[in-house]
Structures are given as C-alpha cells and as structure tokens.
Amino acid sequence: MNRLGDATSPYLLQHANNPVDWWQWSSAAFDEAKRRDVPVLISVGYAACHWCHVMAHESFEDAGVARLMNDNFVSIKVDREERPDVDAVYMTATQAMTGQGGWPMTVFAAPDGTPFFCGTYFPKANFTRLLQSVTTAWAEQRDGVLRQGAAVVEAIGGAQALGGVSAPLTAELLDAAAAQLATDYDGENGGFGGAPKFPPQMNLLFLLRQYQRTGNPQALEIVRHTCEAMARGGIYDQLAGGFARYSVDARWIVPHFEKMLYDNGLLLRVYTHLWRLTGDPLARRIADETAQFIVRDLGTPEGGFASALDADTDGVEGLTYSWTPAQLVDALGQEDGAYAAGVFEVTAAGTFEKGASVLRLARDIDDANPPVVDRWSDVRDRLLTKRNERPQPARDDKVVASWNGLAITGLVEHYFATGGAESLDAAVRAATLLADLHVVDGRLRRVSRDGVVGDPAGVLDDYGAVAEAFCAVHQATLDGRWLDLAGTLLDAALAHFPTGSGGYYDTADDAERLVTRPADPTDNATPSGLSALAAALTSYTALRGEPRYREAAEAALGTVGPIVGQHPRFSGYAAATGEALLSGPYEIVIATQTDPTGDPLVSTAYELAPPGAVVLVGAPDAPGVPLLADRPLLDGAPTAYVCRGFVCDRPTTAVADLTAQLTRR
Template identity: 40%
Template sequence: MMILRLIPIICVFIYTTTVYAEPLPGIAPYDEHLERQLRKALLAKGKNYKPRTKHLSAEGRAHYTNRLILEDSPYLTQHAHNPVNWFSWGEEAFALAEKESKPVFLSIGYSTCHWCHVMERESFEDKEIAEFLNQHFIAIKVDRERHPDVDEAYMLAVRLVAGRGGWPMSSFLAPDGKPFYGATYIPPDIFIDLLQKIHSTWLEEPELILKQSEELSALVTQIMQNRNDLESFEQNTIQQTADNLLSRLNPLTGGFGEAPKFPNEPALLFLLQIDTRDSNKPLNKDLETTLDLMSQGGIYDQIGGGFHRYATDDIWLIPHFEKMLYNQAQLSHVYLHAYRITGKDNYARIARQTLDYVLTEMTSNEGGFYSATDADSEGVEGKYFVWKPDEIREILSTEDADLAIDLFAITERGNFDGRNVLHLPVSLREYAVNQHISYKALTYQIDRIRAQLVEVRKQRIPPLRDDKILLAMNGMMISTLTLAADVLDDHRYKNAAIRAGNLLWEKLWHDGSLFRVYLDGRHSIPAKLDDYAYFIQALLDLYDIDGNPVWHQRSQTLADLMSSRFYDNTHGGFFMSDTKNALFTSPKSLNDSALPSGNSVAIIALANLALRSGKLSYSDRANEALKAILPSSDKGIFSSVSLYRALDLLIHGEVGKYQYGARGAVKASAEIEEFEGVKILEVKVQLTDNWHINAHQSKIENIIPTSVYIDADTPAFQLDNMTYPESISRKFSFLKTPLEVYEGDITLRGILNANKNAENIAHRNALVPVVIQFQACNDQMCLAPEKLTLRATQ
C-alpha cells in the first residue's frame, strides 16, 4: 500500500480503544438555521448543564458548540463543545466530502472509553489541531455502541493496516467512505503530523489515496463475504476446539494470553457448555483456576461487586476500571454455569454480588439496564475504587478494619499510585482455614465490611455513567437474570427480567420495527442483527421461567423479521444491518470480540426457537447459516468459538434446566431437593393444551410408556422408588380401547442414591443427568418417541 510509505506507522496503539458563542476555528460560521438549532438544543439542557470542555468563558459558558449537541448519544454529546466541526454518521457528511473534495477523518469510540477521553483532551480540544482538521477534512464522530456495523467494517480495515485494533479508532477515508489508513489512539504531535501528510498527499497525489482506498475496501469486503461450505458437522471438531482452548489456559495465573488480560467470556461460555454435557468428570482444573483468580483479583470489585473490563497485568490485580454491562451479563452467566457444574458456593456468591450491583447501580427507574460506567473519576483513573489503610480504619471497627486490611492486602505503599486496589491473595476458604475461623462466620463479617465501605464510597464523586439502554446488552442481561432466578432460586432476578423485557418491548418496538437505543424517553437507531438475536433469546428465556405465551409469540415475530431483513440469500449468514447506511460494504458479524458474534447469537436463538415452536424453518435457517460461515479449521479459534458453541447446540441440544420435546408441546425440568438427609429427584413436565404423553403403565401393547431413569453413562447414581402420577383414561379415535395418559402439569418423583460400587464417584461434577422417555400425541396423531436429558444440580 503506497501511502503507508508516506505515513510512518509510529502511532501508539492502546488496545482497548449556555448559548452558542464563537465560530469553530478554521471554518465560516454556521448558517442561521443550524445556529438556531444549536441554541435550542443548548437551552434544552437546562440551567444546571455544565459543558464538557476546557474552552469556557468566565461565566462557565462554552466558547464552541458543534452539531453533536443535537445528538442523543452520551458519547457524541461529550464532544459537542470540542472546537472540531464534528458530524454524526450519515449521508450529510459524505455528501459534503464529495462536494468539497476532502478526505474524511472518522473517529469511533464509546462514552466510557479511557483512551477516547485522552485523545479528546490532547487533540480534539486543541485549537490548532481542530483548525487544521476543520479546514482540510470532514470529521465524523461515531458511537460504536449505536453503530456496531460501522465499527465492525472499519475495525477490520484498521487491523489490516495497523496489525491490531482498539478504541478510539482513528480512520481516514476517501470522500466515498472507503478507508485508506487507520490507527487507534494517536498522540497529538503525531496526529497533527499525520493530518498534514495526508492533506499534502491528497492535494499532490490523490490517485495514490484513491487506489489504496479501493484496494483496502475490496479486501475488507472479500473477508466479510468469506464463506466455507462444510459437508458435515462432526463432533470431533467441537472437542478439538475445546481441547485447543484448554491448552491455551495459563495453569498458574488462569486466563488466555498475557497482559493486558481480558476474561474472554465467549471462550469460557463455550468450555462450560461442553463440560456441562459430561457429568462424569469435574470442571477442568485450569478453567477453575481462571474463575477463582478472576474473582479474587482486582478485576473484580471486591467491595461493590461487578467486574471491570480487563486487567492491565498478568495476575488480574490492577484493572482498567471501566465497568461494562456486557461484562456483568456474561461473567454472571459464566459463574452461574460454573456453580451448576461444581456446586462451589463462591461462584454463586460472585454471580449474586455482580447481579445485585447491576440491579442497584446500573438499572433505570423504568427497569432498563445502563450501558457502562467510566474508568475515571474527577479526571483520575480508578480514584473511585481505591483505598488507603487509614481510610479503612476510620470507617470500620478495629476488629473489622484489621480483618479487611489483612484479607484484602491493604498496605501503606499500595499497589496503584500509592493507594490500594482491593484483592484476595488467597481464597476465602483458604483464609478461613489459615485463621482458624469458620467460613460462614468469615463471609458474614465480610458482608458487613462490604456494606459499610460501599456506603462511604457512594459519597465520593462517581465515574461517569452511560445511561443509554441498548437493546442487545439488555437482552443479554435478561437472559442472565432468568438463569440466576433458577440457579439461585431468587425471584428478584425473575421480576427484574420480566420488568426489563416488558420495557424493551414497550419502548423499542414501534409500528412493526425494532429500535436499538432508548434514552431520555425516546427510541432511536434501527435495531441491528445483535439486537434482534439477543432479544429473541431473552424472550425465549422469559418464556422458560414465566410460561407466558406472549414471550414466545414475540420471539417468533422478531425471528421472522430478522430473517427477512438481515439474511444474505446469496452467500449465507446474516448481515449486521438491513441497509448499507453510507457504508462502503455490508458487514457481517462473524467474529467474536468481547461479545459473541451476531451470527452465532442469531443461530443459537433460532435453534432454541425451533425446539420451542416445533417449526423446522427456524432450525433449517440456523443450519444453513452455520454451514455458510463456520471455519473449517481452528485458525482464529478465539474469533469463532461462539460458532462452535452454536454447532454444539445444533448437534446435541440445550444444556440448560429446561428441555423441550414434541415440537414444543412438552417442557421438562429436573430438580434435587434434600429432606432429612434423603435426596429427592423431582421431574416436572408441562404439556400444552390438547397434547398428552402415555402413562408409565399401559394395558395396550406397543404403546411407549413414560419413564424416568439415570443416564446409563453415569454409574455414580441410581434412582430408587420412582413414583408416577395418577393417569387419566382417555378415548381416542385411533384406538378402540381407552388409553392411560398424562395431561397438563405433572410431577414424577424418586429417591436419588449414590452407587457405592461406582468408580471415581468423587471425581465428577455436581450435575446428575436424568433421562425422561415419552411419546406425545394429540387427537389426530402421535409423534415419534423421544428422550430428553435433564441436568439436575445436587
């Protein structure tokens, strides 16, 4: 790429990511119509509005106001008083670039991105840089959370040019929107030099830039449309993927790779799904180490609950202090799954604390979930979260202070700029043993300490919170809350999930269209693929725990709309949006990042909907999409792991508490309750109206009876004294004699005993696979006999 010889790649890459007064530097004043709009938007902010800029009058008024004051994105309005002539994403900016024959500078970030704030302070608030940028470029600012399709396309271009990506994303485009150069964070001296070199190249040799933009955009489009037709789905591909991932876990410090260290939730969710299927072995040791050390490290907020986005070191100690809703949703999901598999109460404790943090700190008055909180407080990274020993002693009693200082390794020297990020050098159970106190007493005392420190911390100036409610992330959070309601047996989480589901439908579904963003009482931005996919799955999860058919009906409405609007009928798979929206290509979300890819979530949602509705069209579409996009090897394994999770689901079915059969007419689940030392297995079956299953005993030959038993591959347990409900005698048109059947809601019970003769009984996980065999019929037909494997937690 010729222009790269003219522009040295010397940028610093950080992975991540009152009334209108003066004209912006370098350009003519805005026209009267736009100026009136800006004045009106400013006045609407109210008298307590504080412009976020260093360019202020003595009265605190902003010297500059640009078009971003008209936007409803918290990230964009953060930049509304930069001296840069920012445009939001849309046709207006590119039409002006074509008209004035100027290249485009595209800056993409999000409201709680630390390095986005740094680049704003250093470059976008600088009058000299702003003047040059305004004179010679069209500057566009994009909120990646509102336009993930735009972010996906240009991020790929940046990675191709620079070798890595992150935010802020800084891209340079031809007037038609095709990229020719890109980077992430750029220091101000390098940024102005880069602007000058691109400007001079554009004036002297524009054909070089245009040639490179054509080549780079063509390469991006080719990669976006890449597909691999697979002749078959093979189980060993799934196991090879799992083995490959496990081999990359660090056995000492946990996690994948080196600092900066991200949880990599999609990989964890995949591995836990695979482990859930095999109850004859414990959770992988290195995976358990990862979960333990993350929950003990500073990446986990030991006082307030919830996870920070990533750790800056190799041992999970010092975090980058942002808290994203998607991290809370995914990691709560991870720890809930781990608790199901292992029965370790600490995993339940971490999940509960994280979800309680979301319900208290990241939930709107209407019941929606906010997007994120910033890393900075009072302009200082992490200030809100760190402590000194004297602060602890001032707040707590002597006994509690001594415990907290010792337990959380709080020192005078500190571990973060002279202060302390709280962490647990050893697990709570190990600490209790070392201190000769009971685990129960220790956790009681810690909960008391946490409550006092949280109340004092609330008096500090908190980090900025991004209050927009994003459909995809809210859908993800609803799914996690429904899981928590079951696993932790806590109705608070069920109620919160139902409330959020109703809010999203009420506020973001309008006139046959779904919207992505809810903020300040208004919806905006047409929903993208991930919005549809996550919300469909959330509606199905609500249907599972609530039983209200309206959730199921809504999920089918959205699934049909998702397929009609986003599916690529030529190459297969789903586009991220149903329109190019000024983009140079039509991107597809194929690769995992911090989130599972949009295509993988869509496939999983369709597969689950097929099980509940009995409509083969949904599973056919899921299989068709997966065949089109699933990689045929483990190249880029971390980017495609969620597609393998979808593959596992399509081959082997769900691993959750609820299982569906008979085209959705039968819903079954299993639970284990202990009463006076005896473990009672309860299998609950719900049948839809006009359907029945055959009773356990029948007087008619060749009728498949309903039966419950322990999976033969699990010799560690045996089921005794199984009792079945009283049957109903029904006369059907296809039989001469009455048939004994079960209808409606039934419960089957038995006593679960350990098989003392089984080998390695201690070396297994906490799940007990229970099989229910049945044949479902209605008055017109009988379906083929089925077996559902239910997984009950001890």
C-alpha cells in the same frame, strides 16, 4: 455547541461543546465534504473508553487543533456502540492498514467514505502533524490517495468474503475445540493468553456445556479455576460486585476499570451454571452479586440496563476504586483497617499507582465459619459506604438492544437456578422496554436513551440476542407474547440478513450502504451476530417445534465450523450453541396444576437441564405455550415430559425417571 447537542449517545454528548465542528454520522456530512471538496475525518470511540477521553482532552478540546480540523475536513464523531456496523467496516480497514486496532479509532476517508489512512490514538503533536500531512496529500497527491483508498476497500472486501468451506459442529469437532482450549489455558493464573487478559466468558460457557455432555473433568476444572481467579482478583469489584472489562496484567490484579453490561450479563450466566453444576458457594455468591450489580447499578428508570460505567473518575482512572493502607485505617479504624488490608491484599508498596492497591480477596471467605463471614461482610459494607462518598465514574446510560438481551437471558437463568424473584422482575421490565420501544414495525432499533428510541437500525446481534432473551422470558412467564415476538424478530433476520450460503451479514439488506457490507462471524467481546442468531434459533425451535429454525441454526453454525475447530477462542458462543444442538436441545416440560415451589420434579429439571435445554413449568394447554399443549397430568400428579431432537421419552411422575432421562449421555 456543534451538531452533537441533540444526539442520543452519551459519548457524542461528551463532545457537544468541543470547538471541533463535529457532525453526526449522516449522508449530509458526506454531502458537505463533497461540496467543500475536502476529506472526512471519522473519529470512533465510546463513552467508557479511557484513551478516547485522553485524546479528547489533548486534541478535540484544543482550539488550534480544532481550527485545523474545521478548516480542512468534515469531522464525524461515531459511537461504536450505537453504530457497530460503521465501527466494523473501519476497524477492518484499520487492522488491514496497521496490523492492529482499538479505540479511539481515527480514519481519514474520501467524501464517498472510502478510507485511505487509519490509526488509533494519536498524541496532540503527532495528531497535529498528521492533520497537516493529510491536508497536503489531499491537495497535491490526490490520485495516489484515492488509489490507496480503493486498494484498502478491495482488501477489506476480500477479508469479509463469504462462503467457502463448511463444517458441521459434530461431537468430534467440539471435543477438538475443547482440547485446543486446554492447550491455550493458563494453568497458573486461569484464563487464556497473557496480558491484557479478558474474561473468556463465552469459552467458559462452552466448556461448561462440554462437561455436561462428556463429563470431561478438565473442562470443568478450567472453568472452576478461571472463575475463582477472576472472582478473587482486582477485575472483580470486591465491594459492590460486577466485573471490569479486562485485566491489564495476566494475573487479574489491576483492571481496566470500565464495567460493561455485556461482560456482566455473560459472566452472570457462567457463574450461575457453575454453581448449578457444582454447588460451589463462591460461584453462587458471585452470581448473586453480579445480578445485583446489573439491576442496582446499571438499571435505568425506564426498565432497561445502561451500557457501562466509565473507566475514569474526574479524568483519573481507578480513582474511585483504589485504596492505601492509611485510607483503610481512616475508613475503618486501626484494627479493622489492618484486618481489611490483610483480607484485601492492600500493601504499602501497592499494586496500582502512587502506592494504592486494587482490592483482591486474599483468602477463602465463602467456606469460612459464620463469625469470619460476618466480620468480612461488615467491613466490606462499611468500606463501600465510604467509597460511595468519593467521586463516582460516569455512566453511559444508553440502552443497547443486544447487550440488554444478554443481560435479560443471564437474569432469567439466574432466576431459574436460584429462585431469585428480583432477577426475573428486572428481566421482564427490560424485555418490556425492548418490546415496547425498540421493536418498531416488526424490526429492531439498536439504542434508546431516556425512553426515546434512536434512529440506528438493529444489526444481526441485536436480533439474535433479543430473540434469545424473549425466548428465556417466555419460559419463565409462560406468556405467549414473548415467543411470538421472538418469532417476529427471527423471521425478520432470516429474511433480511442471509448471505445465500448459510451465513449472515451483520447488516440488513435494506440498511444504509457502507463502503463494504460487514459480516464478521467470530465472537469477540460479545457473541457475533451469527452466533447470537444461531443460539436464538436453537431455543426457538425447541419452544415452537418448527424444524426449519433448527435447520437455519445448523446451516449458520456450519459456516463457522472451521473457525470453531481451528480458533475456538474466537468462537465460544458458536461452540456453546453447537453443544445445545448436539444435546437435542432438550425440551423439558413439567405439567402441574399446583404451585411448583418445592416440587422435586421442578427442582430436578432446573438442576439437571442439559446444554441449551428449554424448561417450562405450568398448567396443561396453557394458552400461547406450544410446549404445554396436549401434556396432561398422569393420575392427577405433576408430570414430566422430556423430548430431544423432536423425539420424546415416556411421561413420568417419578424423580428417578426424570433424572435418568436428563443425565444419560
């Protein structure tokens, strides 16, 4: 066993028995490289990564390759999900040197961490030659190698230079961003761009909020069509719920099978809000099943949510999930097997590998009559039971703070829209784990596993996503603890991450020094740190009533205004937060002394809440809840208080008045 045996990361533990003398990321590893006068080999990946597994089996488990690595390098294994700061720095270098990036990422660096050669996956023969070539170059051409490294660092430092043009997120800019998304839209298949096609969850959230503000029917149709196409495609698990990370084709047919917590947390929000706005039964079913998947399949014994389910099962991608017609008949019998093949589009030719198919939904079930739905549900349940007898993909059970924050917010919003108590209970349990374990002396730690918090410090997206989640839990529980904790995290972020020009670095001013200090304001698979922070600041300022947090959110969003205007596909969360600020955001309070269940004021508030609105329902002057202070009942009846942008409407007990206040544009 190498030095990975005591790691908290399941990805690192997968390599603990490699013959490679792996080190964890540490100053000691770089000190060892300096002592030996050898370069550093940095290998970055994550537990659910298919090609990471391939490279591990081909090269890192091979004694000959390991001997070359051990003799000539100090080799460091990094979990990108545990150390996104390290990943960001070297991914920028990889993209600068090769024009592309991805995982596994392979970086050769000087003993001070300066990268001089970068790549991604290398087959064993190529990797062996590369190890030999770098060893020779380090011994015979070191000056040139170091000059190249210095040039790379200078280039990536320039790529992450901060400051420059600022553009407030005005209505005109956000309308232009929505128009640009419509231009990029795949009108045939839904989504944006071609293969591989990723769920555009943050853009969909923005377009839903755009529709709420403007009534733009095109924005709503893009969301509706894309959500239906994904929900009926192979990217959605038709038996157990939950979305895979992306589709390898443009039509959502064959997924890359890993299921990530962050995707499902964000898509839960999208389908929940789509149902809330349209009443679409498909959207409601997918929202419910996604919430159930997160809680059932990703929940940890400690109350948090695991990071991912692996793409592979026993080294084979899709082994758990694909079916042939014969396998359907074997599981269900001849008649129901043929029925399932028709409903789930399983053919003899197959859509995946070796004549197998990934299940898709061929026809509308949600609007069908009860006997059709009952048969489909029965067949689906029996297939899932049979599938559960197969080998199952591994689970990366580390708890990532920011991803748990995204899931918590999604679950709370699902609870608000549907009344599902299970979603709220799970959200509160996860929030409690983050508060009790990940918040240490007022600062965040990024990961934990088995109830033990890891050493990596939280980065900006952790602070933003967790603070936003705490704001959501505060609204649902009326517990002042959550609002206080959100304020603690936001104050820490404002103190330790700013650039001085309105923007934010991804790492704190007292974090470990890397060769550059990362600061990427663009949204990718998850909201950028800046977008996540701006969203949390927007919710918090509405709940607390302190304008300085709104001012910080506006300044942060101003720094990405040009990106929103020119590249909206990479700024969806920022644009969605911009819509919230444009709308107020609304502060909706229903003051009541009675059980709010069934209260028409409460249901109207949840149904019609404008973009980014905060909603609180409870007794006047409840302790720890600033928005309930000085909000008495009128004539003893439940009373609605609506404010936006620190300006309030007249309190009302009438549903018609509340409806008018929430729907004016």
